[in-house]
Amino acid sequence: MSVEVKIGIENTARELSLSSAEAADKVYAAVTAALAAADGVLELTDDKGVRILVPAGKISYVEVGSSESRRVGFGAT
Known part of the structure; x- marks a missing residue:
């Protein structure tokens, strides 16, 4: 199961969005560690x-959630 991660960055109109194979708890731990460090850098690897x-000083927010497939259109049940 992959996790969808969205990162808001200061002074940027668009958010950074990626899908990660990491567990949500590992992503939370990486975010927390990066924000706790004085000159922290958040490092994530996407599913590719x-x-x-x-x-970390430029991060406005981080959203972590399940990327369950949402079916849309005629194939949706």
């Missing part, structure tokens, strides 16, 4: 193996 680095 791409590493994302965000300076």
